Amino acid sequence: MDLYSFFNSSTSYRVRIALALKGIDYRYLPVNIRTGEHRETAYVADVNPSASVPALVEGEFSLGQSLAIIDWLDTRHPEPRLIPADAALRARVLEVSYLIACDLHPVNNLRILRYLQDTLKVDAEAKDAWYRHWVAQGMAGVERLLARAAAQHDGPWCFGPAPTLADCCLVPQIANAERMGCDLAAYPRSLAVYLHALGHPAFDEARPQRQPDYAA
Template identity: 70%
Template sequence: MDLYSFFNSSTSYRVRIALVLKGLNIAYHGVNIRVGEQRDAGYIANINASASVPAIVDGDFRLAQSLAIIDWLDVTHPEPRLIPVEPVLRARVLEFANAIACDIHPVNNLRILKYLTDVLKVTPEQKDAWYKHWIAEGMGTVERLLAQRSVAQVGPWAFGAEPTLADICLVPQIANALRMDCDLSAFPRALAVFQHAKQHPAFDAAQPDRQPDYVQ
């Protein structure tokens, strides 16, 4: 199985966590999205039609989009389960994951930030304000969802005693927010999950600075 990833991509980070949790061996291929390698015609034609990372190639099968990849991994390699089967818990985990993957990440990813600076010509201060605004908005939702968990769902992880897709989405998002110097002190529940996850070997192994294509 081949993984096409960029070390500092939070979506790639999600998939790396899932792969390590499931104990799957992969061949790692770095795609430098800072210099536009994801827009190479061969990459788009043969690996990822969306011109992005991550992508998985397994024989003749190719798949992009981190949530789709993780769902596919859950079907093809079901242990440990990352998207719960029980309907209510499944719904809560997906609600939480999508609050990050659909509401926070899309407005703050690299191509949006580059458009703000390169095309709209916003100042560095305006770009920084944009990023921090959407982090605060989105993390407010995340913190409220954690506060609304049932007693049975509360644990060291976002939803109970084991990591799920919720944690896989949360950890890279917080890591990026901290890297961008966002103040997350208003979100203690989310930070507690993040600190717990950092101690887990799979989450540690998937960190950006542990990847072959890492550069400072």
């Protein structure tokens, strides 16, 4: 199994966490999105038509989009399950995961920030304000959802005693927000999950600093 990844990509980070939690061995193939390797003709044609990372390849099967990859891993390697089988819990886990992956992350990823800077000529101060604004809006929603979950599920993770897809999405998002200097004090439940995760071997293994293409 091959994983096309970039160390600082939060979507790649999600998949690395899932692979580590499931104990799946894979070959790490770096794709430098800062220099545009994800848009190279061969990569788009042969690996990932969406011209992005991550991409997972096993034999003749290739798949992009982190949430689709993790769902596929759950089907092929169901232990431990990251998307619960119980219908109500599954819906709650996906609710948090989609808030992060569909509402919060897309407006702050590298291509959006570069468009603001390079095409719209937004200065650094305004670009940082953009980032902080959407982090604050998104994380406020996540915090409310996690507060509701904590009232129903005991444990240190988003939904109780074991990590789920929600944790795979939350941890990279907070790591990015910290790297960008966001004030996260208003989200104590989210930070508690994040700090707990940092002590887990699988989450530690998946950290950007642990990847072969890491560059500060």
